[in-house]
Amino acid sequence: xxxxxxxxxxxxxxxxxxxxxxxxxxxxxxxxxxxxxxxxxxxxxxxxxxxxxxxxxxxxxxxxxxxxxxxxxxxxxxxxxxxxxxxxxxxxxxxxxxxxxxxxxxxxxxxxxxxxxxxxxxxxxxxxxxxxxxxxxxxxxxxxxxxxxxxxxxxxxxxxxxxxxxxxxxxxxxxxxxxxxxxxxxxxxxxxxxxxxxxxxxxxxxxxxxxxxxxxxxxxxxxxxxxxxxxxxxxxxxxxxxxxxxxxxxxxxxxxxxxxxxxxxxxxxxxxxxxxxxxxxxxxx
Amino acid sequence: xxxxxxxxxxxxxxxxxxxxxxxxxxxxxxxxxxxxxxxxxxxxxxxxxxxxxxxxxxxxxxxxxxxxxxxxxxxxxxxxxxxxxxxxxxxxxxxxxxxxxxxxxxxxxxxxxxxxxxxxxxxxxxxxxxxxxxxxxxxxxxxxxxxxxxxxxxxxxxxxxxxxxxxxxxxxxxxxxxxxxxxxxxxxxxxxxxxxxxxxxxxxxxxxxxxxxxxxxxxxxxxxxxxxxxxxxxxxxx
Numbered sequence: 001x002x003x004x005x006x007x008x009x010x011x012x013x014x015x016x017x018x019x020x021x022x023x024x025x026x027x028x029x030x031x032x033x034x035x036x037x038x039x040x041x042x043x044x045x046x047x048x049x050x051x052x053x054x055x056x057x058x059x060x061x062x063x064x065x066x067x068x069x070x071x072x073x074x075x076x077x078x079x080x081x082x083x084x085x086x087x088x089x090x091x092x093x094x095x096x097x098x099x100x101x102x103x104x105x106x107x108x109x110x111x112x113x114x115x116x117x118x119x120x121x122x123x124x125x126x127x128x129x130x131x132x133x134x135x136x137x138x139x140x141x142x143x144x145x146x147x148x149x150x151x152x153x154x155x156x157x158x159x160x161x162x163x164x165x166x167x168x169x170x171x172x173x174x175x176x177x178x179x180x181x182x183x184x185x186x187x188x189x190x191x192x193x194x195x196x197x198x199x200x201x202x203x204x205x206x207x208x209x210x211x212x213x214x215x216x217x218x219x220x221x222x223x224x225x226x227x228x229x230x231x232x233x234x235x236x237x238x239x240x241x242x243x244x245x246x247x248x249x250x251x252x253x254x255x256x257x258x259x260x261x262x263x264x265x266x267x268x269x270x271x272x273x274x275x276x277x278x279x280x281x282x283x284x285x
Numbered sequence: 286x287x288x289x290x291x292x293x294x295x296x297x298x299x300x301x302x303x304x305x306x307x308x309x310x311x312x313x314x315x316x317x318x319x320x321x322x323x324x325x326x327x328x329x330x331x332x333x334x335x336x337x338x339x340x341x342x343x344x345x346x347x348x349x350x351x352x353x354x355x356x357x358x359x360x361x362x363x364x365x366x367x368x369x370x371x372x373x374x375x376x377x378x379x380x381x382x383x384x385x386x387x388x389x390x391x392x393x394x395x396x397x398x399x400x401x402x403x404x405x406x407x408x409x410x411x412x413x414x415x416x417x418x419x420x421x422x423x424x425x426x427x428x429x430x431x432x433x434x435x436x437x438x439x440x441x442x443x444x445x446x447x448x449x450x451x452x453x454x455x456x457x458x459x460x461x462x463x464x465x466x467x468x469x470x471x472x473x474x475x476x477x478x479x480x481x482x483x484x485x486x487x488x489x490x491x492x493x494x495x496x497x498x499x500x501x502x503x504x505x506x507x508x509x510x511x512x513x514x515x516x517x518x519x520x521x522x523x
Contacts, residue, residue: 153389210388
């Protein structure tokens with residue numbers, strides 16, 4: 001009995017030092033593919049062309065269901081949801097742009113002087129990134145962290161979501177960039193002209209919303225792979241969350257059953273399981 | 286020291302701003318053009334926006350005169366050269382302030398991310414689902430402008446530097462919201478009056494709402510020191 005209590009105490013210390021005690025762990029979405037067609041039709045019948053209306057790439061973090069990345073557009077009615085694998089962003093001839101001289105700060109576009117490229121402007125209908133659709137509990141679970149990326153305007157302690165460019169499949173020689181204009185210099189988030197690396201990333205603070213401009217240097221279909229990540233912490237009071245997923249569920253019961261457990265442990269487990277102690281528990285209302 | 290001086294600047298300028306108004310210093314809010322089937326100027330602040338030093342727990346609507354929109358000194362930049370920037374109303378290289386159209390810039394500069402919104406307006410209520418926002422008056426120490434920058438080239442939608450006319454206007458679609466740069470050529474308090482308009486699709490009646498918003502452009506610390514020195518001199522002479 002005494003030995004078991006000592007074991008339990010040791011386990012409790014481990015939890016306190018670990019996830020259940022509030023240690024921040026990373027959550028990363030699956031790779032999400034966005035489809036952009038530059039003067040090109042959708043690649044399949046199942047695609048829905050995004051209307052020329054305010055549209056966002058919503059990237060809420062849902063603990064129970066992981067990431068709920070999807071498209072939200074305001075036509076035909078506000079808050080029309082389209083899954084990313086069915087969404088097709090159509091960029092027409094009206095986006096053609098030519099500069100007689102490419103300023104050095106815009107070399108990242110990958111276009112030469114007098115060469116046509118396509119500007120999908122964040123001021124018009126290029127999609128924004130939106131992290132507003134999260135509950136207070138979901139936001140509370142996110143950790144404060146500092147990406148330390150002043151060049152990406154992400155250099156403070158905040159609840160950030162990272163959007164990372166993973167890969168681009170497009171027409172031969174086609175380059176993609178995502179950026180924001182500034183008075184003096186643009187802020188470049190993604191640019192493939194120099195390859196794709198750890199510098200191709202964008203950070204958005206939770207509960208915010210921002211539109212970017214995109215450029216494409218060749219007509220054709222672009223499949224753009226993104227991955228979203230953040231850091232979160234579990235509720236330290238969920239002592240029966242033995243699997244460290246922030247939810248007290250049957251997996252924790254299995255873990256409990258595999259141990260030398262005490263009736264009190266079981267009662268605590270049942271209490272936390274039935275009480276729906278985690279706001280992220282998908283089985284709870 | 287910088288923060289202390291900035292605080293002093295706010296306190297000094299506060300002597301001339303409307304009493305009782307809340308200071309909006311960061312986070313996302315929109316100049317709301319209407320709601321439902323109404324044209325009504327207001328400020329729609331999103332949860333998390335900082336008012337009087339505290340984050341809002343929920344989305345909150347304010348009357349325009351209930352808020353002072355703070356343009357911090359972190360947003361200051363030197364006016365670029367070139368005639369394309371003349372609309373700012375000052376000389377190339379002059380200190381200029383702007384609330385950024387960029388959320389990333391607003392976050393980095395700890396400044397309000399202010400937009401213009403018609404998100405709460407119902408579809409089908411107004412002709413072409415369109416509302417217009419027109420600049421009516423600017424009362425302040427310098428010039429006000431509303432502009433965008435694309436590929437390094439600015440486009441001004443409103444500018445008081447060349448006089449205020451009906452052309453100082455933007456349109457917004459019902460259900461949408463927009464972000465622009467809000468430019469100021471001098472530090473100080475600005476009272477900026479806008480007129481929102483839309484035509485009722487059922488009656489063809491023009492519906493309007495006019496309101497004045499307060500923007501407090503915080504000067505750079507060196508200016509504050511000069512102001513304080515001057516004030517101290519006045520006190521000594523007395």
